[in-house]
Amino acid sequence: MGEKEANSVGSDSIFFVCFILHCVASSRERVSKWPPKPYFLDPDTGSDLTWLQCDAPCQQCTETLHPLYQPSNDLVPCKDPLCMSLHSSMDHRCENPDQCDYEVEYADGGSSLGVLVRDVFPLNLTNGDPIRPRLALGCQLICGYDQDPGSSSYHPMDGILGLGRGAVSIVSQLHNQGIVRNVVGHCFNSKGGGYLFFGDGIYDxxxxxxxxxxxxxxxxxxxxxxxxxxxxxxxxxxxxxxxxxxxxxxxxxxxxxxxxxxxxxxxxxxxxxxxxxxxxxxxxxxxxxxxxxxxxxxxxxxxxxxxxxxxxxxxxxxxxxxxxxxxxxxxxxxxxxxxxxxxxxxxxxxxxxxxxxxxxxxxxxxxxxxxxxxxxxxxxxxxxxxxxxxx
CATH class of the missing domain: 2.40.70.10 (Acid Proteases)
Structure with missing residues (x-):
């Protein structure tokens, strides 16, 4: 079956994303240019912004299992509603009106600084249909997000999958494009593995x-x-x-x-x-x-x-x-x-x-x-x- 445009999928449609989970806070999600490339992202319901370490180049970047993300040229401008929403939750402003600079800080003391870009997220609906929505994500240029190699649960991450309630989160963007209902869920297996889903058709x-x-x-x-x-x-x-x-x-x-x-x-x-x-x-x-x-x-x-x-x-x-x-x-x-x-x-x-x-x-x-x-x-x-x- 051919690929559908993102805006042709009804709001009642849902899809699931299977991911690899080992212990806790370690997942696999596919994002990036076409053809798609794999990245390991930490699924985070406590934050909104999805970001990847970027080859733009990236300063102070931490270890990753995959090559650094090469961003698209589709920069999110400063006056874009997603940029304005992101800035409303932080004390930060754009230096260039043609791009959306961001700096987010996390409760554990970590941080991410970069620019917002749009890129294709290849995803599959539960009926098997592929879709390729363009979503905004952070291209991290300076990393303050420490990963602890000495931790027993350490697994190198390529970035964060933001699943929070803000407009820039992945679930909010998918919902606003009419692809899914504004619902996100996860199931973490204590033995490793699990799944992540968007929409409300996968559970009773x-x-x-x-x-x-x-x-x-x-x-x-x-x-x-x-x-x-x-x-x-x-x-x-x-x-x-x-x-x-x-x-x-x-x-x-x-x-x-x-x-x-x-x-x-x-x-x-x-x-x-x-x-x-x-x-x-x-x-x-x-x-x-x-x-x-x-x-x-x-x-x-x-x-x-x-x-x-x-x-x-x-x-x-x-x-x-x-x-x-x-x-x-x-x-x-x-x-x-x-x-x-x-x-x-x-x-x-x-x-x-x-x-x-x-x-x-x-x-x-x-x-x-x-x-x-x-x-x-x-x-x-x-x-x-x-x-x-x-x-």
Whole structure:
């Protein structure tokens, strides 16, 4: 079947993108000139801008697995609505009216500086039809986005896939071109692999738990305030501001919630054969057993499940369950480490971030049209058949 023009696809159409995921925050997406070339992008629901390191040339660029992106000559001008939208969220202005300069900063201290260009994104609809929409992305010229080769979850990235709520995000651009509904979702497999999709035809909305997006925080995928549960019981913390951020490898609690959690964990471990591993700097808090721990199955009996409870828009609560696999990892030293970090220590103040580790083996859907976030336990190693959605 021949290729379709981007604007000929109805808004009810959807497509999926399969990608390679190893541990957390490592994906594969195809972007670029024709013929298409592969790049590894970090899918990030916490930011809007998609960018690639550019051969223009790129200063202070980090290691990548693919040749640097050679940008098209289709520069986005400064007065373009996408440029103006991007600049509205940052203290930056264009030096040249013929191009859109940008500089974005991330919560972890990283940054990206470059110019916006438009290029073809070859994609397939779920019915198999190929489309080639032209979308805006950042051509990064100066990199301040550090990658840590010493991390156990390190995988070189070519850039970021921005999936946030702003106009410049990939899902917003596709929606504004009439290609998909303003919905994005992902399913990360704890064993590696997963899938990413745009549109609402790939899931059954009645099988997901839904909570409204907070209207007070329009820049984030946030359900607002939640309650922290430990082993099915309330911890007494009921006003935790929560953000879903797939660009974060780990989950972050504010100082108060982190202190409560670590105290509860240490209380549970009293009298158990686990001892704090002070010499393991994989993460701030690790425990060891007499013999190296090979799997989370070996220590499951020592830890309790967590959960965050949100409003569901009615009397019932929307509960986001976090099993041991969603907040613990096994280090290279054979210890078990807490994958929830103190966000206050890294400048997140009172925000609580649900990162990749806690979203594993779940389908998570961000429905910008219904202003709702949904999730359900899922088998993330295969893409479900398309559903007819009338929700």
């Amino acid at each position: 909305p009645y099988r997901l738990v839904w909570t409204p997006m907070s209207r007070d925080y329009p820049k984030h995928y946030s359900p607002g305030f939640g309650e922290l549960m430990f082993n099915g019981r309330s911890t007494g913390l009921r006003n935790l501001f929560v953000v879903f951020d797939s660009g974060s490898s780990y989950t972050y609690f504010n100082a108060q919630a982190y202190q409560v959690l670590t105290s509860l964990l240490n209380r549970e471990l009293a009298g158990k054969p686990l001892r704090e591993a002070m010499d393991d700097d994989t993460l701030p808090l690790c425990w060891r057993e007499r013999k190296p721990i090979k799997s989370l199955r070996d220590v499951r009996k020592y830890f309790k499940p967590l959960a965050l409870s949100f409003s569901s828009g009615g009397r019932s609560k929307a509960v986001f369950e976090i099993p041991i696999e969603g907040y613990m990892i096994i280090s290279s030293m054979g210890n078990v480490c807490l994958g929830i970090l103190n966000g206050t220590d890294v400048g997140l103040e009172n925000s609580n971030i649900i990162g990749d580790i806690s979203m594993q083996d779940k389908m998570v859907v961000y429905n910008n049209e219904k202003q709702a976030i949904g999730w359900a336990t899922a088998n993330c190693d295969r893409v479900p058949k398309s559903q007819v959605s009338s929700w």
